[in-house]
Amino acid sequence: MRNKVIIVGGGVAGISAAVELAKSNIPVQLIEAKNYIGGRCFSFVDRFTGDEIDNGQHIFIGAYHNFFELLDNIGTRKFIIPQKKFEISYFKDSEKAKLVASGLRSRLPLLLGLIRFRLLDLKSKLRIINLIMKSQKISFDQSISALELLYKYNQTKEAINIFWEPLIMATLNQSIERSPADIFLEVVRKMFSSQENAKIYFSSVGLSRLFAPAENFLEARNSKILKNTRIQRIEISSNKVVGCYDKSDTFYPAKALIFAVPFDVLDDIFRNSDLEYCMSNFNYSTIISYYFWTKKPINCNEINALIGTNSHWIFNRSLYMQNLNTKYFNYTITISNANKIAKLERKVIENMIISDLMSLNLLKNKEDIIHSKLIIDKKATVALDCKNNAKRHPIFTEFNNMFVCGDWTSTGLPATVEGAALSGKLAANYLKNCKSNYAREK
Numbered sequence: 215m216r217n218k219v220i221i222v223g224g225g226v227a228g229i230s231a232a233v234e235l236a237k238s239n240i241p242v243q244l245i246e247a248k249n250y251i252g253g254r255c256f257s258f259v260d261r262f263t264g265d266e267i268d269n270g271q272h273i274f275i276g277a278y279h280n281f282f283e284l285l286d287n288i289g290t291r292k293f294i295i296p297q298k299k300f301e302i303s304y305f306k307d308s309e310k311a312k313l314v315a316s317g318l319r320s321r322l323p324l325l326l327g328l329i330r331f332r333l334l335d336l337k338s339k340l341r342i343i344n345l346i347m348k349s350q351k352i353s354f355d356q357s358i359s360a361l362e363l364l365y366k367y368n369q370t371k372e373a374i375n376i377f378w379e380p381l382i383m384a385t386l387n388q389s390i391e392r393s394p395a396d397i398f399l400e401v402v403r404k405m406f407s408s409q410e411n412a413k414i415y416f417s418s419v420g421l422s423r424l425f426a427p428a429e430n431f432l433e434a435r436n437s438k439i440l441k442n443t444r445i446q447r448i449e450i451s452s453n454k455v456v457g458c459y460d461k462s463d464t465f466y467p468a469k470a471l472i473f474a475v476p477f478d479v480l481d482d483i484f485r486n487s488d489l490e491y492c493m494s495n496f497n498y499s500t501i502i503s504y505y506f507w508t509k510k511p512i513n514c515n516e517i518n519a520l521i522g523t524n525s526h527w528i529f530n531r532s533l534y535m536q537n538l539n540t541k542y543f544n545y546t547i548t549i550s551n552a553n554k555i556a557k558l559e560r561k562v563i564e565n566m567i568i569s570d571l572m573s574l575n576l577l578k579n580k581e582d583i584i585h586s587k588l589i590i591d592k593k594a595t596v597a598l599d600c601k602n603n604a605k606r607h608p609i610f611t612e613f614n615n616m617f618v619c620g621d622w623t624s625t626g627l628p629a630t631v632e633g634a635a636l637s638g639k640l641a642a643n644y645l646k647n648c649k650s651n652y653a654r655e656k
Contacts, residue, residue: 218468220458226281250441257269257421262585276410297516304376361374361390383550388598392600395600445458448471450487498593504586506585508582514545523574560588609644
């Protein structure tokens with residue numbers, strides 16, 4: 215392929231596609247609207263503490279094979295550190311319990327960990343285990359929700375509230391009533407197929423540092439990244455894409471083009487190009503992250519589920535982040551599916567979170583917080599539900615040299631960095647195979 219391939223969008227999907235093509239000696243030009251790459255995965259320095267914090271708390275699991283492969287390629291996998299053993303602490307009212315698995319590489323330790331989990335009665339535990347064991351063979355109506363599926367398989371109220379709902383909110387960023395059952399089941403199948411897949415990983419550095427080396431990787435392979443350039447429309451000739459224009463009407467010719475941008479950005483580009491595509495099936499789901507610092511440590515694990523509160527998780531960044539300010543202890547609270555809460559005043563949200571911490575005895579006084587930073591990401595993920603999940607766009611398009619990718623496209627996975635990395639890889643592979651088969655997804 216003599217002429218360059220243009221990739222529009224420098225998030226995880228775009229980087230994944232660019233790296234996959236560059237590895238095959240196909241030169242690419244990655245065009246990014248912002249002055250950094252990584253998309254929604256970026257970090258910045260908190261001025262008060264000097265600590266590097268992310269635009270929102272991210273964790274990873276062992277089943278993120280495509281995402282980890284991307285980091286391996288650009289040399290930053292070393293910054294992703296695993297828990298020594300699978301361990302999540304759960305806080306509910308005045309109770310605290312741990313879900314722990316260690317030892318063998320099979321999923322047996324996870325199931326044994328469930329049996330020992332104190333917050334659930336035996337009936338709930340056995341029904342959870344039964345669903346996990348049957349998950350590979352379950353068939354159902356594709357239009358049902360995760361909650362409907364759980365009811366169908368006789369999950370107890372306690373099992374749903376304590377075990378399943380936190381998992382669904384964390385992975386799908388959607389209410390349990392609206393989450394698609396098929397994506398939920400795919401999470402269960404992948405996560406609980408082995409203890410390695412279920413293992414939890416954290417980035418020990420700010421997210422921007424995970425992706426910045428991609429620029430050197432691409433430049434060393436006759437490719438480059440063009441930042442601060444927003445693509446506005448594309449040029450079509452003889453049923454092929456021949457290039458694209460930025461906002462200043464500069465033309466970028468291309469042999470092929472991959473769009474790795476959010477659905478609403480792509481919708482605007484297509485409308486500007488007089489194409490009939492429409493991405494109005496989708497909306498966004500908000501994630502709220504509340505970073506705070508204390509002088510005294512809070513008695514919690516790296517990752518902790520908060521049950522029965524508006525806040526969903528607390529992460530102990532002091533246990534896994536590099537180069538934090540040693541004067542303080544650093545934590546993050548996250549709230550998923552937070553569109554309604556995000557409409558409140560920022561001070562109200564902060565007080566609500568602090569009240570949650572105090573109700574669970576994680577914090578004694580509001581004054582124990584030395585400093586805080588509230589981040590409301592209203593475009594954290596696409597809001598996938600039972601209706602629009604079936605309308606996720608395939609990687610291919612009607613033009614045999616144009617592809618789309620992103621966590622919102624049809625990967626069968628939730629809108630996570632793993633789904634984004636997989637979509638970019640798929641787009642690159644379609645393009646590489648273009649001479650024989652551009653136009654149909656297998």
